[in-house]
Amino acid sequence: MSPTQAVLEAHTNGLYSSRMKDAPAPPALIDPFGRVVRYLRVSVTDRCDLRCVYCMSEDMTFLPKEDLLSLEELDRLCSAFVARGVQKLRITGGEPLVRRNVISLFESLSRHLKTGALEELTLTTNGTQLAKYAEALRAAGVQRVNISLDSLDPVRFKAITRWGDHAQVMDGIRAAKAAGLKIKINTVAMRGVNQDEVEDLVAWCGTEGFDLVFIETMPMGDIDGDRTAQYLPLSMVRARLERRWTLSPIADVTGGPARYTRCVETGGRIGFITPMTHNFCEACNRVRLTCTGTLYMCLGQDDAADLRRPLRASKDDGLLSEAIQEAIARKPKGNDFIIDRRHKSPAIHRTMSVTGG
Ligand code: SAM
Numbered sequence: 001m002s003p004t005q006a007v008l009e010a011h012t013n014g015l016y017s018s019r020m021k022d023a024p025a026p027p028a029l030i031d032p033f034g035r036v037v038r039y040l041r042v043s044v045t046d047r048c049d050l051r052c053v054y055c056m057s058e059d060m061t062f063l064p065k066e067d068l069l070s071l072e073e074l075d076r077l078c079s080a081f082v083a084r085g086v087q088k089l090r091i092t093g094g095e096p097l098v099r100r101n102v103i104s105l106f107e108s109l110s111r112h113l114k115t116g117a118l119e120e121l122t123l124t125t126n127g128t129q130l131a132k133y134a135e136a137l138r139a140a141g142v143q144r145v146n147i148s149l150d151s152l153d154p155v156r157f158k159a160i161t162r163w164g165d166h167a168q169v170m171d172g173i174r175a176a177k178a179a180g181l182k183i184k185i186n187t188v189a190m191r192g193v194n195q196d197e198v199e200d201l202v203a204w205c206g207t208e209g210f211d212l213v214f215i216e217t218m219p220m221g222d223i224d225g226d227r228t229a230q231y232l233p234l235s236m237v238r239a240r241l242e243r244r245w246t247l248s249p250i251a252d253v254t255g256g257p258a259r260y261t262r263c264v265e266t267g268g269r270i271g272f273i274t275p276m277t278h279n280f281c282e283a284c285n286r287v288r289l290t291c292t293g294t295l296y297m298c299l300g301q302d303d304a305a306d307l308r309r310p311l312r313a314s315k316d317d318g319l320l321s322e323a324i325q326e327a328i329a330r331k332p333k334g335n336d337f338i339i340d341r342r343h344k345s346p347a348i349h350r351t352m353s354v355t356g357g
């Protein structure tokens with residue numbers, strides 16, 4: 001019998017709740033490599049209103065709606081992680097803002113900001129719905145938002161996102177800025193697609209006061225095209241930027257996977273997320289939860305833990321907390337990403353929209 005089965009059994013026999021009654025506050029989540037897990041990313045839906053070429057194929061099959069956890073269940077799951085020391089929650093997707101009533105999730109989770117248990121509640125979005133929701137997000141305690149934007153050119157933007165309307169996203173970005181949200185732009189760098197725009201993106205973000213993070217394409221999910229053709233090492237992006245801009249390294253203050261530099265001329269921060277060209281795993285303090293309650297301990301590995309069963313098995317969070325503990329005890333050391341001509345199929349078959357970026 002596995003430890004989780006044993007706990008489930010004990011619970012069914014009524015042993016668990018009596019044992020837990022006088023228990024001290026549960027300890028923080030520490031993985032086998034001594035990394036303390038403080039950061040949970042939650043994909044609240046696998047659906048999206050765009051079809052970015054590196055992320056999804058055009059005719060995606062999404063999960064049946066009834067498989068999704070309710071917003072109340074997602075709140076309970078997030079809160080169980082907060083009770084175990086998670087200080088940062090990032091809501092993502094799919095496109096998180098296309099999930100119906102998602103603002104109510106932000107509103108309810110904001111109670112953990114008020115108690116101080118949670119340091120940050122934030123989201124990653126493609127920006128299409130921000131004109132509608134930026135104010136409400138700010139009112140719910142969100143202070144920063146990551147917005148994905150791979151091109152400043154409307155025609156190119158359309159080609160990358162297949163269904164996207166550049167003007168709509170720009171309206172969203174303006175609304176977020178006007179609402180007082182701090183903005184970080186995420187740009188996936190792609191060979192032959194937006195390579196020639198990287199200097200202009202730095203200039204634009206500098207003028208707008210946005211941080212900018214470049215991301216390498218990761219081999220996740222079966223997409224329609226050839227990934228080896230898209231893949232652009234960020235060392236090349238950086239070399240290109242340094243022909244026009246002076247980049248001086250700064251200490252990472254975000255706790256995320258990006259390595260940061262400051263652009264001396266614009267004063268803006270430029271980050272590089274390079275899962276492919278060097279390991280971003282050593283200081284990883286993150287785990288990822290899907291909208292069906294599956295916990296992935298690493299973005300680049302398949303091992304996962306089902307949290308839906310312990311969540312639904314009991315009204316109190318004892319079982320859930322045990323299942324989380326057990327999952328963290330299996331967090332691997334690092335990812336196994338590789339893109340080369342011999343490895344045409346993705347390293348990971350789920351798309352980024354399942355686990356959230
Ligand atoms: N829909 C939202 C968005 O686009 O911001 C949130 C989810 S999306 C999966 C999160 C981030 O993952 C985006 O910045 C996107 O560009 C990035 N992403 C998606 N698939 C990727 C891949 N295969 N490699 C690298 N980044 C990817």
Ligand code: SF4
Pocket residue numbers: 048049050051052055056093094095126148353
């Ligand atoms: Fe949708 Fe984000 Fe994936 Fe683009 S990257 S298809 S916006 S989930």
